[in-house]
Amino acid sequence: MVKKTDPVARIAALSEALAYHNYRYHVLASPLISDAEYDGLFRELQVLEAEYPDLARPDSPTQRVGGAVSEKFVKVRHPAPILSLSNAFSGDDLRAWYERIRRLDDRVEHASFVVEPKIDGLTVVLHYAEGWFARGATRGDGEVGEDITPNLRTVRSLPLRIPVPGNVKSGAVPPQAPKRLVVRGEAVIFTKDFETLNASRRAEGLETYVNPRNTASGALRQLDPKLTAARPISLLCYAIVEMDGERIGTQWEVLECLRAWGFPVASHVRRYTDIDAVVGYCAAQTGARELLPYETDGLVIKLDDLRLASDLGVVGKDPRGAIAYKFPAQEVSTVLLDIVANVGRTGVLTPNAVLEPVVVGGVTVRQATLHNFDYIAEKDIRLGDRVLIKRAGEVIPYVIGPIKGARTGRERRYRRPRKCPSCGQKIERAEGEVAYYCVNSACPAQLTRLAEHFAAVLDIVGFGEKLAIQLVGAGLVKDVGDVFRLTKGQLLELPGFAEKKAQNLIEAIAATRARLAAGGHLGRLISALGIRGVGEVMAGDLAEHFGTLDALTQATPADLQLVAGIGPSASQALADWFALPRNQELLAKLRGLGVWPTGERRKASAVADTLAGQTFVITGTLPNWSREQARAFVEAHGGKVTDSVSKKTSYLIVGAAPGSKLARAQSLGVPALDEAGLRRLGAGER
Numbered sequence: 001m002v003k004k005t006d007p008v009a010r011i012a013a014l015s016e017a018l019a020y021h022n023y024r025y026h027v028l029a030s031p032l033i034s035d036a037e038y039d040g041l042f043r044e045l046q047v048l049e050a051e052y053p054d055l056a057r058p059d060s061p062t063q064r065v066g067g068a069v070s071e072k073f074v075k076v077r078h079p080a081p082i083l084s085l086s087n088a089f090s091g092d093d094l095r096a097w098y099e100r101i102r103r104l105d106d107r108v109e110h111a112s113f114v115v116e117p118k119i120d121g122l123t124v125v126l127h128y129a130e131g132w133f134a135r136g137a138t139r140g141d142g143e144v145g146e147d148i149t150p151n152l153r154t155v156r157s158l159p160l161r162i163p164v165p166g167n168v169k170s171g172a173v174p175p176q177a178p179k180r181l182v183v184r185g186e187a188v189i190f191t192k193d194f195e196t197l198n199a200s201r202r203a204e205g206l207e208t209y210v211n212p213r214n215t216a217s218g219a220l221r222q223l224d225p226k227l228t229a230a231r232p233i234s235l236l237c238y239a240i241v242e243m244d245g246e247r248i249g250t251q252w253e254v255l256e257c258l259r260a261w262g263f264p265v266a267s268h269v270r271r272y273t274d275i276d277a278v279v280g281y282c283a284a285q286t287g288a289r290e291l292l293p294y295e296t297d298g299l300v301i302k303l304d305d306l307r308l309a310s311d312l313g314v315v316g317k318d319p320r321g322a323i324a325y326k327f328p329a330q331e332v333s334t335v336l337l338d339i340v341a342n343v344g345r346t347g348v349l350t351p352n353a354v355l356e357p358v359v360v361g362g363v364t365v366r367q368a369t370l371h372n373f374d375y376i377a378e379k380d381i382r383l384g385d386r387v388l389i390k391r392a393g394e395v396i397p398y399v400i401g402p403i404k405g406a407r408t409g410r411e412r413r414y415r416r417p418r419k420c421p422s423c424g425q426k427i428e429r430a431e432g433e434v435a436y437y438c439v440n441s442a443c444p445a446q447l448t449r450l451a452e453h454f455a456a457v458l459d460i461v462g463f464g465e466k467l468a469i470q471l472v473g474a475g476l477v478k479d480v481g482d483v484f485r486l487t488k489g490q491l492l493e494l495p496g497f498a499e500k501k502a503q504n505l506i507e508a509i510a511a512t513r514a515r516l517a518a519g520g521h522l523g524r525l526i527s528a529l530g531i532r533g534v535g536e537v538m539a540g541d542l543a544e545h546f547g548t549l550d551a552l553t554q555a556t557p558a559d560l561q562l563v564a565g566i567g568p569s570a571s572q573a574l575a576d577w578f579a580l581p582r583n584q585e586l587l588a589k590l591r592g593l594g595v596w597p598t599g600e601r602r603k604a605s606a607v608a609d610t611l612a613g614q615t616f617v618i619t620g621t622l623p624n625w626s627r628e629q630a631r632a633f634v635e636a637h638g639g640k641v642t643d644s645v646s647k648k649t650s651y652l653i654v655g656a657a658p659g660s661k662l663a664r665a666q667s668l669g670v671p672a673l674d675e676a677g678l679r680r681l682g683a684g685e686r
């Protein structure tokens with residue numbers, strides 16, 4: 001993997017490479033390497049740092065979670081007041097603001113305006129000293145905030161180091177930041193990340209979060225940074241609170257500098273030279289807010305000339321040189337017609353509101369989430385109530401609560417179901433959890449959702465919700481193992497299936513089966529089984545720890561708790577799952593089908609470096625692995641994958657339809673291997 005001769009240089013190179021790829025991924029959203037490659041570099045750095053703890057750098061990407069757990073947050077006085085903004089609700093309000101400041105200072109007449117999204121998150125103040133992220137605080141009352149540095153370090157798009165004179169070691173010298181810099185930004189959870197987070201919580205039987213803003217804010221106030229790290233928090237920066245050296249003249253340049261120094265900055269920023277254009281843009285953006293990947297509640301209009309803005313001064317806590325244009329709230333009221341409970345793949349029942357259709361932000365809404373049954377009781381939501389609903393970004397709207405003043409007396413209290421709405425069997429609530437579950441693991445609704453999940457996790461192309469419903473409905477899938485027993489003949493009898501579609505699906509299933517049979521996908525399979533509380537990460541940890549399904553099935557709850565992150569309830573859920581006869585039958589079926597993968601060993605420390613010092617080049621399409629998977633395999637075993645064949649290439653990995661690399665390898669005498677050969681080599685067989 002790495003020559004141990006120069007760990008200092010290698011650690012520096014890895015830290016810089018990881019910081020750069022992290023920036024490409026989280027700030028620019030334009031990664032240059034695959035996740036597996038990133039993980040490979042990360043692991044290499046972890047191993048080196050474990051070996052040479054003194055060499056670990058404060059900006060090491062492995063150190064994002066590590067700060068001390070504080071008893072309570074220490075107060076931090078901001079270097080300058082963290083001001084707020086006055087609001088405008090219409091074009092007329094904006095014009096009135098313009099007139100006010102024009103009368104105060106005639107330079108306004110020729111001024112430009114920068115218009116930015118008003119990001120609906122938690123304001124944070126980030127201090128950099130000599131290029132290092134030194135401290136981060138909440139806004140607090142605008143004068144004094146709370147020190148949340150260890151939590152902010154876990155935010156992947158927050159640069160831990162920025163280029164200032166003296167700390168730039170390699171490559172082209174980037175534009176340099178001042179040695180002392182305080183930046184203001186907004187911590188948010190992107191809509192997509194929020195939806196993914198809630199989907200996995202729902203599947204694991206955990207309470208879903210109500211909205212991205214509160215989730216981000218709650219996560220950043222955790223006393224344990226590990227809890228913060230588990231939430232997908234992002235950052236967007238928009239102002240410099242303080243810096244040494246010459247002040248930057250315009251807001252436009254501020255944004256450009258922040259971007260150049262590696263800070264994430266909102267795209268969708270405009271500059272206009274007259275107020276009419278600003279008003280026009282604001283009107284146009286009102287309907288386009290959903291196109292942004294995060295929640296916004298308006299736009300911020302700022303005088304571009306920061307000197308002029310500062311000369312105009314402040315009214316109370318609001319600077320005169322900027323104003324927020326608030327979008328109309330995406331909250332509307334409508335009538336709650338009914339509440340239906342949907343059954344998820346782990347049997348969790350989620351209540352959904354059926355609404356009298358209503359238009360919010362240009363979209364007709366008929367359904368909204370009610371989170372869980374406790375939420376309905378806590379908010380005293382009744383059938384027939386006029387309820388307030390909120391739609392934000394792409395998130396499914398949620399019911400904020402009833403408008404109690406509008407009650408007529410005809411509203412009815414809602415009683416949660418006592419039986420599963422799909423199969424009619426008992427429902428139960430696990431101790432300490434909010435969710436109710438259908439106890440029948442053969443419940444058709446559960447099975448349908450599970451089959452869908454199983455196919456998605458295992459990448460069975462063409463296997464979606466509709467097919468899951470058909471297969472479960474037709475009795476062809478009674479457990480997920482049956483997916484591998486489907487025949488073309490059976491598919492052809494289903495409505496909508498012709499020869500080609502059936503053939504494609506059968507092939508996709510066979511490919512997945514071959515992948516699983518080939519080994520190394522244990523974590524995936526565990527995750528696909530949809531065990532309550534066992535998400536992708538935990539499944540990977542289990543695979544790594546136990547190595548085989550045999551070992552896992554025999555584990556006691558105490559054994560399971562030896563795996564980091566598995567507490568008493570998850571270990572009990574796992575043990576319960578394995579103890580169920582139905583699941584034992586499923587496992588026996590999978591074993592009989594050859595779907596019995598071995599564990600991927602993910603930690604470099606646990607992997608045999610069987611490919612250390614060897615260089616591989618891949619050509620053609622491999623039967624089971626994508627290029628990225630093959631590369632990950634090689635790297636996990638200490639080898640390297642490069643793009644072109646040279647005398648130094650140890651092996652050429654050849655798939656179907658190889659390119660010119662094959663001829664070149666042959667002419668250089670480089671041996672060729674197929675995918676299976678590579679796997680054997682990695683496993684230590686020669």
Ligand code: IVH
Nearest residue numbers: 083084085116117118119123238300319324
């Ligand atoms: S500028 C003097 N720009 O909105 C500078 N604020 O309602 C004042 N906010 O407290 C802030 N996005 O936390 C500015 N692009 C943006 C913003 C933004 C969100 C927040 C900020 C402020 C609140 C005012």
